[in-house]
Amino acid sequence: xxANNNNNHSRxxxxxxxxxxxxxxxxxxxxxPVYVSEKIRAAIVPxxxxxxxxxxxxxxxARLSLSINQLKTDxxxxxxGIVNMSPSGLILCPPAENPVFEKLLPSMDLLTACAxxxxxxxxxxxDTVFMRHFEAVLPFVNRLFPDAxxxxxxxxxxxxxxxxxxxxxxxxxxxxxxxxxxxxxxxxSRTEASNKDAAIMASMLAQEDTVNISDTAYHxxxxxxxxxxxxxRLVPHIFKNNHVNPHENGRIRVNGYISVGYLM
Numbered sequence: 233x234x235a236n237n238n239n240n241h242s243r244x245x246x247x248x249x250x251x252x253x254x255x256x257x258x259x260x261x262x263x264x265p266v267y268v269s270e271k272i273r274a275a276i277v278p279x280x281x282x283x284x285x286x287x288x289x290x291x292x293x294a295r296l297s298l299s300i301n302q303l304k305t306d307x308x309x310x311x312x313g314i315v316n317m318s319p320s321g322l323i324l325c326p327p328a329e330n331p332v333f334e335k336l337l338p339s340m341d342l343l344t345a346c347a348x349x350x351x352x353x354x355x356x357x358x359d360t361v362f363m364r365h366f367e368a369v370l371p372f373v374n375r376l377f378p379d380a381x382x383x384x385x386x387x388x389x390x391x392x393x394x395x396x397x398x399x400x401x402x403x404x405x406x407x408x409x410x411x412x413x414x415x416x417x418x419x420x421s422r423t424e425a426s427n428k429d430a431a432i433m434a435s436m437l438a439q440e441d442t443v444n445i446s447d448t449a450y451h452x453x454x455x456x457x458x459x460x461x462x463x464x465r466l467v468p469h470i471f472k473n474n475h476v477n478p479h480e481n482g483r484i485r486v487n488g489y490i491s492v493g494y495l496m
Contacts, residue, residue, distance in 0.1 A: 243368045245282040256371050259290035260297050272296055273466055274410040274457060276493035279312060279450075281368035284476045288491035291471040293372045295493065305377050305409045309402065310384040311395075311457075313366040313412040313450045324386045328395070333384060362386060369413055377409075387452060395456040403465075406496075411456055414450035416488030417454075425475045429488040435490065436468055448488075457494070466494035 246252050273294050278285040298494060309368065366384050373382060383402075387395045404410060417428040435442045439462040441455035448454070461468055471493060475486040 240248050243280050243364055244371075245280075247283055252371060256375055259286055260294050260372075260375070263267075270467075270495035271299060272409070272493040273464070274412070274461060275407070276412045276414050276454075276457065276490060276492040277369060278489040278491070279365065279368065279413040279415055280489075282476075285489050288472045288474065288489055289368075289372065292491045292493055293376060295471070297376055304407050305380050306351075307404075307408045308339070308373060308377060308380050308382045308402065309399075309408065309410045310366055310369060310373075310382060310413070311387060311410065312384075313387050313453045314361065314365065319396050333382065353438055365413065369411060373411070380409075387456075392410060393453055396459050399456060399460050410460070410494075412450075412491075414448070414453050416447065416448050416450075416490055417475075418429075418487045419485045421484055422486055422487075425486050425488050429473060429475070429490070432488075433470055433473065436469065439468065461494045464494075466496060469493050469495055 244252070246255055250258070272292070272295060275296075277292055278288050281289055362384060365386060373380070385398065399410075416432050417425040420428060432443050432447055436454060436458060439458045441458050443451040443454045443458075445451050458468075460466075467493065468491065472491045473488070475488050477484075477486050
């Protein structure tokens with residue numbers, strides 16, 4: 233996987249003096265070992281990987297790497313959101329021949345579940361939206377869980393009921409890991425973003441499904457994870473939150489990003 237040019241569609245922005253492989257190694261070893269008494273069974277990471285968001289990736293995945301001997305993960309579900317999807321409310325899973333997932337998506341029982349579940353449908357191989365939404369997290373997944381079966385799901389951003397239904401239908405077990413790629417506030421000043429993000433994080437910690445579309449385009453993902461974590465008795469823990477200026481031209485508007493681990 234290579235770095236993208238710095239434009240509105242960038243998802244991986246590798247530092248100029250590093251390869252992606254070297255950078256991932258550095259990020260995973262950046263933190264000194266800390267106690268890992270509880271296993272992370274679900275997580276939220278930013279939907280882009282840049283030098284500015286990298287600490288939030290490394291916080292989650294470094295903790296996963298430290299507990300890798302304890303954490304047996306056979307299946308990983310990746311969840312991200314998209315707005316203006318038609319028809320509304322569907323969750324899509326890409327076919328195995330999609331080049332982004334050809335090494336990560338084997339034939340597996342989750343795909344059978346998708347085929348039998350009307351909330352799912354497959355995209356065509358020409359649909360590159362999956363590359364744009366999931367490529368930031370794939371290097372970490374490939375490094376830490378090279379043998380795990382991976383199912384990427386892309387959810388419509390206008391409702392959350394079908395996401396919750398899908399997670400219930402998938403019947404994720406103790407050996408499964410759910411990773412969501414999301415952001416919090418978008419395009420606000422730092423003060424406005426701090427206030428907005430604080431309200432979203434309070435809802436997440438309380439495991440309430442009260443985040444709405446005016447808060448973040450990923451409200452459905454966050455609400456679904458809140459319901460999922462509550463039903464599975466997972467405890468959310470916010471490891472890192474930061475506001476990143478996605479522009480290099482001095483604009484004061486920022487986006488809010490977060491790393492959250494749901495602990496058993």
